[in-house]
Amino acid sequence: MEIPIGLKQVIAFTKRDFHSWITYKTAALTHLINIFVGVFSWGVRAAYVQKPVSEMYGSDYISFLVVGVAVSNLIMPLATGLRRQLNPWTLETILMTAVSTPVFVIGNVMWSYIFSIITFIPYLTIGIYVFGVQLNANIPCTILAFLISAAILMGLTMIATGFRIVTKSEDPITWAINVLENLFAGIAFPVVYLDVIFFPGISTFSWFLPQTWVFHLCRLSMLTNPSLLDPTTQTQFLQGAIFAFILFPVGYRIFQWGVKRSKREGTLGWY
Amino acid sequence: MTADYAIETIDLVKRYPTSRRSETGGAFFHHGPRSVQSLGGILSAIKGTEGPFIEALRGVNLKIKRGEFFGVLGPNGAGKTTLIKILCTLVLYDAGEVYVNGFNLEKEPEKVLKVLQAVLPESRGFSWRLTGRQNLEFYALLYGLKEKEAKKRIEYLLKFTQLEDRADDGYQRYSTGMQRKLLLCRTLLRDTPILLFDEPTVGLDPASAAEFRRMLNERLVKEEGKTILASTHNLYEAQEMCDRIAIIDRGKITACDTPDNIRYKMFEEKIINIAFQDARFDNEKDKMLDSLQEMSGFYGVTPEIDPDGSFRGISIRVDKNINLSSILEVVIRSGLRIWKINTVEPTLEDAFIAITGQRPGEPPGVRGFRRWRFR
Numbered sequence: 001m002e003i004p005i006g007l008k009q010v011i012a013f014t015k016r017d018f019h020s021w022i023t024y025k026t027a028a029l030t031h032l033i034n035i036f037v038g039v040f041s042w043g044v045r046a047a048y049v050q051k052p053v054s055e056m057y058g059s060d061y062i063s064f065l066v067v068g069v070a071v072s073n074l075i076m077p078l079a080t081g082l083r084r085q086l087n088p089w090t091l092e093t094i095l096m097t098a099v100s101t102p103v104f105v106i107g108n109v110m111w112s113y114i115f116s117i118i119t120f121i122p123y124l125t126i127g128i129y130v131f132g133v134q135l136n137a138n139i140p141c142t143i144l145a146f147l148i149s150a151a152i153l154m155g156l157t158m159i160a161t162g163f164r165i166v167t168k169s170e171d172p173i174t175w176a177i178n179v180l181e182n183l184f185a186g187i188a189f190p191v192v193y194l195d196v197i198f199f200p201g202i203s204t205f206s207w208f209l210p211q212t213w214v215f216h217l218c219r220l221s222m223l224t225n226p227s228l229l230d231p232t233t234q235t236q237f238l239q240g241a242i243f244a245f246i247l248f249p250v251g252y253r254i255f256q257w258g259v260k261r262s263k264r265e266g267t268l269g270w271y
Numbered sequence: 272m273t274a275d276y277a278i279e280t281i282d283l284v285k286r287y288p289t290s291r292r293s294e295t296g297g298a299f300f301h302h303g304p305r306s307v308q309s310l311g312g313i314l315s316a317i318k319g320t321e322g323p324f325i326e327a328l329r330g331v332n333l334k335i336k337r338g339e340f341f342g343v344l345g346p347n348g349a350g351k352t353t354l355i356k357i358l359c360t361l362v363l364y365d366a367g368e369v370y371v372n373g374f375n376l377e378k379e380p381e382k383v384l385k386v387l388q389a390v391l392p393e394s395r396g397f398s399w400r401l402t403g404r405q406n407l408e409f410y411a412l413l414y415g416l417k418e419k420e421a422k423k424r425i426e427y428l429l430k431f432t433q434l435e436d437r438a439d440d441g442y443q444r445y446s447t448g449m450q451r452k453l454l455l456c457r458t459l460l461r462d463t464p465i466l467l468f469d470e471p472t473v474g475l476d477p478a479s480a481a482e483f484r485r486m487l488n489e490r491l492v493k494e495e496g497k498t499i500l501a502s503t504h505n506l507y508e509a510q511e512m513c514d515r516i517a518i519i520d521r522g523k524i525t526a527c528d529t530p531d532n533i534r535y536k537m538f539e540e541k542i543i544n545i546a547f548q549d550a551r552f553d554n555e556k557d558k559m560l561d562s563l564q565e566m567s568g569f570y571g572v573t574p575e576i577d578p579d580g581s582f583r584g585i586s587i588r589v590d591k592n593i594n595l596s597s598i599l600e601v602v603i604r605s606g607l608r609i610w611k612i613n614t615v616e617p618t619l620e621d622a623f624i625a626i627t628g629q630r631p632g633e634p635p636g637v638r639g640f641r642r643w644r645f646r
Contacts (some may be wrong), residue, residue, distance in 0.1 A: 092361055093396025093457075097413040098384040263363045266287050266327070266353065269391075 030175055037182045044189045044197065056190045056216075057223040063134050064219065066127035068187055071218040074120045075149050077112030091165075092269055101256055105158060113150075140228055141221035141237075148240045149214040155247025156210065162251070162258030168267065177211070185211035210247060213240035276370070277465050277498035278335040278358065283367035285353050285522075286324035327353040329522040330367070335500060335515075337464070340492045342513035342530075343502040346627055350522040351502035352391075355469045358500070359389035371465065388458045389467035392474070396457075399443040403434060403453050406442055407460065414461045421460075428456040431490065448479035455486070466491065468501040472508060480508075488512045506619045516619075520627045530619050537622040540570060541591045541614055545602060546584035548610035552576045559605035560585070566601070568593040582607070 127133035184206045191206040206212045226233040262268045356362040360380045369376035372386045397406045411421035429435040432452040472480035510530045517527040568590035575583040
């Protein structure tokens with residue numbers, strides 16, 4: 001029986017896309033890893049959703065999760081705002097206005113951040129009134145946690161952007177950051193669960209990830225009502241701040257390196 | 272170095288690593304951020320390359336006077352865009368010196384950007400959802416204009432470019448010509464004395480292009496005294512607008528002068544067409560042709576004779592400096608009555624082809640020996 005022309009055409013499209021896809025070997029591999037990370041993350045949530053998270057925050061899981069989602073939506077635009085604005089049409093033009101690098105970076109994420117702050121409130125309101133989230137926040141700590149988180153994420157974003165300007169591709173730094181964040185940063189489950197799932201002691205690795213500190217400091221501030229005068233709290237904030245102090249200037253330098261390198265190679269307008 | 276010139280380049284050299292070019296096919300637009308590249312590719316991009324390099328500019332020396340409309344002509348890949356991008360600080364050069372209004376480009380890029388702005392065809396940088404006016408207000412803030420000053424300047428520029436009626440329309444509704452005008456508005460926001468244009472009228476229809484050229488030449492250069500450097504491979508545009516032009520070929524300036532001088536200096540010959548009235552070809556006329564050929568500076572003659580013996584005219588090839596009256600004297604002595612004379616001048620395109628071996632806009636590599644043609 002003759003295959004209908006419509007079906008042949010669909011097959012032609014499919015074959016073309018398959019052949020194109022297999023040429024991106026690294027992309028195919030990273031896609032598979034992303035699938036694993038996604039399944040893992042959701043699996044852990046499902047497995048532990050009924051269990052308390054008192055080990056770390058003395059709170060219930062839903063409060064832990066809603067605060068995590070709200071924080072995630074509050075700070076993630078810092079990572080995506082610059083990336084969204086970064087294209088050759090705007091980059092070259094903006095650079096010709098001679099704006100400084102800090103203004104360029106902060107300017108490009110500011111609206112996203114303001115919008116996030118506005119949407120942060122409905123997140124918490126719905127969490128509190130619909131899902132019974134119990135907040136136990138300390139305002140000065142929360143503000144400080146947000147500032148440290150912003151510095152950490154801006155640093156990471158500038159590192160990723162600097163590399164992306166040079167490599168002209170989805171850079172490995174951003175991808176690795178996303179994967180590690182989903183696996184080990186404790187967005188959807190307390191990092192102590194990692195010791196139960198994998199092997200004891202693995203959660204120690206999480207504390208070397210800057211994103212872990214972003215979520216941890218925010219949850220600590222919003223769920224446990226800590227005092228900034230408490231030495232334990234001070235130590236926790238100091239540890240997070242160390243990441244911010246390192247990542248922000250490093251990110252700034254890498255971003256500048258990326259722009260300069262791209263200017264030297266004449267590839268600033270390529271993207 | 273001298274502050275007498277708006278732009279001065281001294282032995283300017285720019286090399287590009289060839290490997291990075293071949294990765295992207297040398298295209299200016301890559302197809303958007305893709306998924307993760309191969310690790311090897313990323314590492315080599317980060318590491319950079321030691322070579323091989325292609326030399327986009329090979330010792331370019333230019334002196335552009337204040338208030339001058341200066342054109343840079345060249346085939347595709349000759350180095351025109353590289354030169355413009357260097358001047359507006361978007362590409363770093365490897366050797367040589369560049370001064371803009373006396374400021375050293377390498378040491379004082381911020382000062383350079385305060386006296387120079389550029390219009391690049393691929394760098395629009397406008398938000399599609401904002402109106403033309405809102406887009407301009409955004410850039411006015413970036414340029415540091417005060418609110419009142421910005422408002423006044425924007426109004427003036429919208430009027431200047433005849434965009435005032437459409438200023439509050441979304442940018443996405445603008446035609447190509449209007450987009451180009453808005454680009455000009457943005458470039459003029461800062462009111463810098465020097466303006467750079469990379470292919471100023473590319474993509475515009477003939478009427479819009481003519482209007483745009485008039486705006487640049489009559490308003491900006493002649494009335495406001497601005498210096499304009501424009502790259503183009505539209506030779507008509509160059510001849511019409513530019514006070515001086517430089518022809519750049521494979522990264523080297525091969526000619527730099529007024530369009531007329533470039534045309535004349537390139538060629539030693541010209542063609543003169545002489546038409547006769549009520550003439551017949553006979554022995555006397557044949558002798559006249561022989562006499563012409565014996566003259567110094569006379570290279571050839573083609574008579575135009577109808578089958579019925581009517582002598583319509585002659586086309587003669589002579590030295591460009593030949594005395595025309597001596598030719599006419601010989602012609603008139605033979606009893607011919609001259610009806611019309613015209614001299615065929617070499618065009619800028621003829622000169623361009625003679626210098627580069629290519630037609631304007633032709634990609635590199637399509638190079639071959641072409642003889643100069645008279646039109």
